[in-house]
Amino acid sequence: MNLTLMDWNGVSLLPRAYHQSTFRTNGFTDYERVTFSFGPLNLTFPTGTMIRLQLRILGSSDDDAVLAMNSTFANSRLEVRASPLIRIDAFELRDGSGATSVWSPKDSLVIRANVSDPFGVAEIADVRVNVTAPAGGTTVDYASIPVLMTDPAALPAWQLRELVLPPALANGTYQVLVTALERNGVTDVATGDALVRAPRFTLEKDSTAANVKAGDRFHYLLWYNNTGTGPAGSVWINDSLPVQVSFVGSSEPGAMTGSYNWTWMSVGPGSFLLDIEVQVRGGFVDPYFRNSATLEFVDEKGYGWAGAAASVEVVLRGPAITFSMTLSVPEVHANEPFDIQFRLTNTGEPAQTLWLNATVPSGLTYVSDTAASLGGSRSFFGSTVRFVLTGMPSASIWTFTMTLAGDPLLPYGLTLTCDATLEFTNENGASLPSKEADLSVASVAPFVPAASFQFSGTAADPGDTVPATLTWTNAGNEPAEDLWINLTLDPYLGLLDASEPATVGGGSVRFHSTSVGLGDHGTFLNLTVLSGVPDRRNLVVGGVLDYTDGWGNGWPRPTFSGDLLVATAPVLGLSVSPTNITVEAGTRVEYSIQHANAGSGTTGDVWLNLTLPASFVYVSDTSGTFAGIAGNEHRWHWTDQGPGQRSFLLVLQAKASVADGTQETLAFTLAYTDEGGAVRPRLSANVTATLMAPAIELTLEADRSDPLPGSTFTYTIRVRNAGSVAARNLWLLDSVDPRLQIVSYTSRVRASGTSDLNWTFSDLQPGQEETVVLVVRVAEGLAARTPLANVAEAVYTNGIGTVLGYVRSAPVTVVIGFDLAPLLYIVLGGLAIGAAAVVLLLRKTQAAIEEVFLVYRDGVLIYHLSRSLVQEKDEDVLSGMLTAVQEFVRDAFRYGEHRELHQLDFGDYRILIERGKTVYLAIVYSGKESTLVRRKVRGVLDNIEMAYADVLAGWDGDMDKMAGARDMIRDDLFHGNGRLPRPTRSA
Incomplete structure (x- = not known):
C-alpha cells in the first residue's frame, strides 16, 4: 500500500512525500487495521494550493483490498498525526513602559502573545490566559486576550494579542499561562512569571544622652530599616539639627549631599544606621531641645512612596525621665482584676511635679491604686485617672500600680488599650517634653452561640434505638472552664448510652465537660422509644447549655434548637356489627368483625377473645387464624398487623334448645402489643342478641280418674305455642294403653296410626292452641285398682323446619274403680262384723x-x-x-x-x-x-x-x-x- 502527500493546484498533482509498506492479511474476509508511519516532514506549500492525501493499493496478489472509511460494519478510520500547526511564536510579560524583569506594585502587568497558524488566522479559535496571584488566588480566569495587531499580509498568518493588568499589583510572583486554541482543538501553551516587589521603610531616632550641658558631646542615632520585599532606588534622610547643638560629623560622610542631607542608592531590605555626632553650645536656658528627621525614598522603578519621620528630645540640665507600663496578665476576663504597673526612671536633675494621666478604656473599670505609697494623689476626669506626684529626686526609680477589672459582660475578642501621658517640670517649674506610653490587654471568654440536637431519623417505633447528635461550637477565644448540658427527654424517650459519661434521672440527662477547647464539639447518644408511646406523638428533646470562663463567670445560655421525632405506634379499633339482632333458635347469624389499625406503626401480637354465651355454638369464620377454644372462650391471634383496614366474618348458630325471649350478650375483647412488646390499651365491644323460639305447652287431662271396666272416658290434649315465633311443624303423639280401646277423637287434623296416634300440625303461630279430644273405653275384666297411665308427647321445629325440641305432658293415671255391690251383701249378712x-x-x-x-x-x-x-x-x-x-x-x-x-x-x-x-x-x-x-x-x-x-x-x-x-x-x-x-x- 502506498500513501502519498501531494500538492494540488487545481489542475495537476505534484507528489511531495510518500510512504509505502507491504502488509500480509490474515486470509479472512474481514477488515484489518494497518498503520503508516511518516517521518518528520518540513514542506513548504505555495499560497493558494491545496494538500491532498492519496492512498493507492498496489495489488501483489489476486486478492482485493478495500479501504473502509466511516464503515458501519467495522470501526475503520484514517488517522493523520502531525505536530500542532498553531503556535505561540512570542510570549512577553512587560510593564507599562516595556520589557522588564521586575515590577513595582505601581506598574501595570502587560501580557503579550504573538500567535500564528500556517493556514491563516481564521484557524485561530481563541487565545486565553490564566493569571494566578502571589497569594494563590485567581486574578484572571481563562479570559480571552484581545487582539492588538493582525498580520497585514493578504493571507494573515499571525495575531498579536495583549492583556493589561492595571496597578496596584500585589508583592510576590504572578504566574501566567497562555493557551492558543486552533479550530480543530489543537492547542499550544506558553508560561511565564512576573516578580512584583517594593521597599518599605521605618525610621527611629534616639540620642546617647538624655540630659546634657554646654560643651557636652553626644550622638543622634537614626535607624532606617527596609522591611519591604525589594530595594529602594534612592533613599534621602534630612535632619534639622536644633540651634542648641553644632554638627561634628556622621558615620556616612560619603553619602552626605547637603546641609545635614544624606542620600543612598539601591538600598535593599535590611536595617541601616546613620550616626550623627553633635556638641552642645552654650548660652541657652531652654529646658530641653528637640531634633527631628525625615526619610523619603523611591523604589527601583522610580515610583515614590510615603516617607517616615522621627524625633527625640534632650534636656538641658533638668530631669530626664523615662516612662513605661507593664501588665500583670496578658488577658483579662469579665470581673477579673489585674494590675498595670507604672515605672518612672529619672536619670537627670530632680523633677518638681509629675502628672500621670491614664485613660481607662471602655470595658474596664477602675478598682484601686498604690500612688499613695509615693505621696501621690488621685483624681478622676471622665475615663481618665490623674495621678499627681512631687519631688522626684535624680537617679531614682518610682513604681506604683493601678488595679482595673473587666466589666461584668465584657465581650471576648476585644483589644483594650490603656493610654498614659506623663508631664513633669524641672526644679524651676518649667515644663519638659511629655512622655507617652500605652499597653493593651485582650479580653478572653468562651462563646457558645448555639447548640443543636439532631435525631438521625424522623420516625421510630416503640423499642427502636434512635441515634442522636448533640453539637455546639465554642466560637470564643479561650476554652470553657466548665460546660454543662442538661437535656429534658420526652416522657416516652429513654437513654441507652452516650459517647460521654452522663447522669440520668427524672427524665433528664446531664453531661459535664471541663476545658472545652475552641471549635466544634459533639456528643453522640443512643435513645430508645419507650413502650406505650401514643401514635404520631411528636417526641421532643429540650435542653440548656451552661458554661463558665477561666475566671468562673457564667455566660448566657445559648439558643438550643431541638429536633423532632415522630413516634409510630399501632392504634387498633374494634367494632362488631350488627350490634343488636334477633335470632331464631336453630338458625345462623353472621357477624362482621372490624379490627383496623388506624395508627402508623405495626403491632406485635394481637388477640381477639369472645366469651360465647351458652345459647350459641361456633360454626366458622373467615379470619384464617382461629386460635382455638377454651371452655366458652374463643380466641383469634395475629402478629405484625400494619396500618390499614382488617375484618372477617364470624358465623354462629343459636342452639335449638334456647328459651324464647332469651337475651344474650356477646363480649368481644381485643388485646395487642406494639413492636416493643408493650401491652396497648385493651378494647371491648359488646353486641346483644334476642333469641326467639316456639314455646310449646302440652297438657293432658282425663275426665274421670277411676273408670270401671267396660266404661268410657275422655282424654283432652291441648298443645299451645306460647313462644314469639311460629313452629313450622309439630307432631303430637299419644300412645294409648293397649287396655284402652280408642273410640273416637276430635281434631283439626287427621291422625295417623291405630294405638299410637300421631297428629301433624303446620305453622303453629304464636298464641295458637290446638285441642284433641280422645274418647277411649276400658277393657272388660280389669281388676280394681289397676292403674292406666297416659302421656302425650310432641316434637316441634322452628320457622325454617329445624327440629328444636320435644315436650311431654304430665302423666295422667286413671285407676280402675271398685264395684261396691259385694260389700253391701257383706254388710247385710253380718252388720257388726261387716261394719268393723x-x-x-x-x-x-x-x-x-x-x-x-x-x-x-x-x-x-x-x-x-x-x-x-x-x-x-x-x-x-x-x-x-x-x-x-x-x-x-x-x-x-x-x-x-x-x-x-x-x-x-x-x-x-x-x-x-x-x-x-x-x-x-x-x-x-x-x-x-x-x-x-x-x-x-x-x-x-x-x-x-x-x-x-x-x-x-x-x-x-x-x-x-x-x-x-x-x-x-x-x-x-x-x-x-x-x-x-x-x-x-x-x-
Missing part, C-alpha cells in the same frame, strides 16, 4: 303425706317439710329418703327430659316424685297408692312454678326469694294433718 271390716278397709286405703321435699333441678334442696314438726323421726331414714330423691333428680337431668318419672318404695313408705320445668316435688306418704296424691302433688308443683317462674329460671340459691313456696306446700299438702280423703266415685 269396712272401717278397717277404708283406713287401709286412706293415704297420709309424711314428708315433702322441694328440690331444684341441679339436686339442691330448697325446702323440707314434715307432717309433724315435733314428732321424733329416725334421722337415718330421712337422710336415706333425701339421698334417693337427689340422686333421681341428678339422674333425670343427666338423661334429659325423656327420663321417666318414677315412684319408689322405701320400707313402709312410698316416695312419689313429680318433675316440673325447673324443680321437683317429692313426697313420702304412707298408705295405699292413690291417684289423688299424684294429682294433689302435681297441682302444688304447677302452682309453685307458675308463681316463681322468673326466680326459678335463674335461681342463685337465695332461699328468701322462695319463701312463699313453703307456705303453698304446707297449706295444700298438710291441710288436715296430711291425711287425704279416700277416693270416691260417682254412682
